[in-house]
Amino acid sequence: MSRPPVIAITAGEPAGIGPELVLRLAEAPGASRRVVIADRTLLAERARLLGLPLTLADYRREAAPAPGTLEVLHVPLAAPSRPGVLDAANGRYVLATLVAAIAGCMAGEFAAMVTAPVHKGVINDAGVPFSGHTEYLAEQTHTPRVVMMLVGGGMRVALATTHLPLRAVPDALTPALLSEVLQILHADLVGKFGIAAPRILVAGLNPHAGEGGHLGREEIEVIEPVLATLRAGGMHLIGPLPADTLFNPDKLAQADAVLAMYHDQGLPVLKHASFGQGVNVTLGLPIVRTSVDHGTALDLAGSGRADPGSLFEALALAETLAARHAAPGPAR
Ligand SMILES: NC(=O)c1ccc[n+]([C@@H]2O[C@H](COP(=O)([O-])OP(=O)(O)OC[C@H]3O[C@@H](n4cnc5c(N)ncnc54)[C@H](O)[C@@H]3O)[C@@H](O)[C@H]2O)c1
Numbered sequence: 001m002s003r004p005p006v007i008a009i010t011a012g013e014p015a016g017i018g019p020e021l022v023l024r025l026a027e028a029p030g031a032s033r034r035v036v037i038a039d040r041t042l043l044a045e046r047a048r049l050l051g052l053p054l055t056l057a058d059y060r061r062e063a064a065p066a067p068g069t070l071e072v073l074h075v076p077l078a079a080p081s082r083p084g085v086l087d088a089a090n091g092r093y094v095l096a097t098l099v100a101a102i103a104g105c106m107a108g109e110f111a112a113m114v115t116a117p118v119h120k121g122v123i124n125d126a127g128v129p130f131s132g133h134t135e136y137l138a139e140q141t142h143t144p145r146v147v148m149m150l151v152g153g154g155m156r157v158a159l160a161t162t163h164l165p166l167r168a169v170p171d172a173l174t175p176a177l178l179s180e181v182l183q184i185l186h187a188d189l190v191g192k193f194g195i196a197a198p199r200i201l202v203a204g205l206n207p208h209a210g211e212g213g214h215l216g217r218e219e220i221e222v223i224e225p226v227l228a229t230l231r232a233g234g235m236h237l238i239g240p241l242p243a244d245t246l247f248n249p250d251k252l253a254q255a256d257a258v259l260a261m262y263h264d265q266g267l268p269v270l271k272h273a274s275f276g277q278g279v280n281v282t283l284g285l286p287i288v289r290t291s292v293d294h295g296t297a298l299d300l301a302g303s304g305r306a307d308p309g310s311l312f313e314a315l316a317l318a319e320t321l322a323a324r325h326a327a328p329g330p331a332r
């Protein structure tokens with residue numbers, strides 16, 4: 001009998017809801033072996049606080065876990081953590097959990113990694129420039145370009161630019177970037193999501209997609225030429241479309257994914273439709289990585305009221321993608 005795939009789950013910011021969400025993993029359906037990467041004392045304390053049953057076992061690759069245990073790959077905190085209270089002393093601990101998960105995925109020990117939320121600000125406060133898992137994963141795996149895509153509410157929404165100030169977006173939207181993002185999106189819709197000929201709706205940047213150049217020229221000078229070139233190469237691209245009506249159900253029904261030009265053009269729509277059930281997936285990586293659609297929710301940490309739904313969905317998608325990654329099949 002073949003062994004179940006091992007999926008690494010990083011518990012994220014210790015003061016946030018990540019630790020208590022990973023304690024609920026036994027409730028998530030699926031056949032994978034789950035290994036939580038976190039400080040084991042933190043998990044035990046959070047379980048005690050919330051009255052959750054917990055039997056921890058240190059992860060050993062070759063030893064099958066006893067039923068009912070939560071396997072932990074221990075990474076020590078730098079300082080004790082209290083729910084809801086950020087401490088920059090633990091910024092590097094959070095990164096160490098990611099490094100362990102990435103190393104295991106790159107080595108083939110883990111079939112995928114699923115990430116609970118981190119707090120970007122406190123990692124920067126710890127002295128490490130950090131804009132998100134997406135960018136960090138690209139750097140750590142030496143991948144020149146990756147793409148953030150969220151899945152939920154019947155939509156797949158990818159982003160041309162990710163975590164950067166709004167002021168910097170137009171300058172970042174170069175023809176090279178847009179072309180690479182669309183090629184990665186297309187390739188992973190085929191290879192990871194099994195869609196043989198993906199149709200992609202592409203948003204404009206400006207109101208009303210620039211109104212023929214009267215409300216901005218990025219559509220004319222950057223987006224349209226890139227789309228024309230890629231269409232000539234066989235990609236099915238619709239746009240640039242005004243973003244305010246692109247997400248209407250009749251438009252979405254014509255496509256397999258949307259490419260938004262920036263974070264808050266695409267994600268509010270998806271999160272409105274699916275918050276708590278959405279999944280963030282990083283495209284273009286040599287490994288499988290999914291994540292929750294929410295943040296650290298410091299206001300809920302330690303209350304037991306955080307919804308684990310998005311973590312369970314992220315795990316389910318990681319299992320599906322890992323199976324396809326291990327044995328790529330024909331696209332449908
Ligand atoms: N995957 C990630 O690592 C990730 C994703 C998004 C945001 N963040 C980071 O999280 C930090 C806080 O971000 P924010 O305050 O903008 O967003 P947030 O998602 O933490 O919180 C927004 C609201 O949603 C609620 N909420 C979040 N998750 C919930 C859950 N599982 N169940 C019930 N309610 C939930 C919170 O209580 C809050 O009211 C920031 O540093 C941000 O960058 C990380």
Ligand SMILES: N[C@H](C(=O)O)[C@H](O)COP(=O)(O)O
Binds near residue numbers: 134263292293
């Ligand atoms: N942009 C994501 C969201 O809003 O859900 C979130 O910040 C997480 O991004 P990373 O996976 O890059 O950390």
